[in-house]
Amino acid sequence: MLTRCTARSLASPARLFSTSAARHTKVAVLGAGGGIGQPLSLLLKADPLVSSLSLYDIRGAPGVAADVSHVDTPSEVCGYPADKLDNALDGVEVVVIPAGVPRKPGMTRDDLFNTNASIVRDLASSIGRVSPKAHILVISNPVNSTVPIVASTLAKAGVYDPKRVFGVTTLDVVRAARFTASIAGVHPNETPITVVGGHSGATIVPLLSQSVHGKNIKGEAYEKLVYRIQFGGDEVVKAKDGAGSATLSMAYAGAKFTSALLRALNGEKGVITPTFVESPLFKDKGIDFFSSNVELGVNGVERIFPLGHVSAQEEKLLEACFPELKKNIEKGRAFVDNA
Ligand SMILES: NC(=O)C1=CN([C@@H]2O[C@H](COP(=O)(O)OP(=O)(O)OC[C@H]3O[C@@H](n4cnc5c(N)ncnc54)[C@H](O)[C@@H]3O)[C@@H](O)[C@H]2O)C=CC1
Ligand SMILES: O=C([O-])CC(=O)C(=O)O
16 A cells, blocks of 8 residues: 555655755655654654655554654655555665664674675665665664675666765764763763774774863773773663664664765765765775765765874774674675675
């Protein structure tokens, strides 16, 4: 069953927003019925740069769409059931993917690979066929592997553009700012922290030495802060006690990154944020994907910034990050390349 909004959702953004000069965008959420997907869809409904929201899930997306569509912002919302993925992807410019299973206590993100790898591969394959120019924002874990899976799947189909595939690591950045601010006793806006590497445990490397407030945190407090940023996800998994992992803070982070990309696609300059992309920074170590500060632009990735000065402690964190990240990336690539 398709909701009645389909025809209107295909109307051009210019027709929907004829009074505004801004370029508005059709965005799809794949996995919209889930713990992240629902609040993320709500937050995207409130984003003024979204003209149309396409909500897809193998379960429950039409209901979520009907609910979210009543929010009094101008964007159109359509919900699509399991057999209508191609319709959901038609004409989309940005696709956000929170589809897949979350962790339970005792699991690592890599333990999700067996289930989520094929989900993400199949979704990427459909995106490559239906909307090959779409920007793809991957939330599904393990991000260190699912992003290479998307890249390899698109490459196989001959439509991969590294400027348009992003792993969403924004929750690490959000946590780092929040935790650092609470120690420093300041507003989180005053403690932006660049978090680099990947998105799991030791591969998450916060560059606290580059932060005005972060650099003053030393000794045991520093060790504890780094650990909390690296393992913040486990804190939530443990507290939810079998009911999943971070959903609300992730929806916030996912909407924050999507909004940054939409602003950049809309021509705003100087939009810079960490994200996990194909990166030249550590290719000499065999690491093809890495999160560092990236300037977003009208074509997606505009410029990848080097790490800048890092402390001796951060050097050590990077040394611990590299082998695990390399393994995760290779596992993702092999899943597609050796199939
Ligand atoms: N990147 C990050 O920082 C974070 C990533 N995550 C990851 O996000 C993913 C989703 O987490 P939750 O929303 O909590 O899980 P959830 O189980 O609540 O929701 C997942 C949704 O995906 C749907 N789904 C499954 N297969 C699908 C397919 N083939 N096509 C479309 N939809 C499909 C399910 O029906 C479900 O509604 C997990 O892999 C989790 O580990 C979670 C938090 C942070
Ligand atoms: O911990 C998890 O499994 C979910 C996640 O990626 C996070 O919260 O950072």
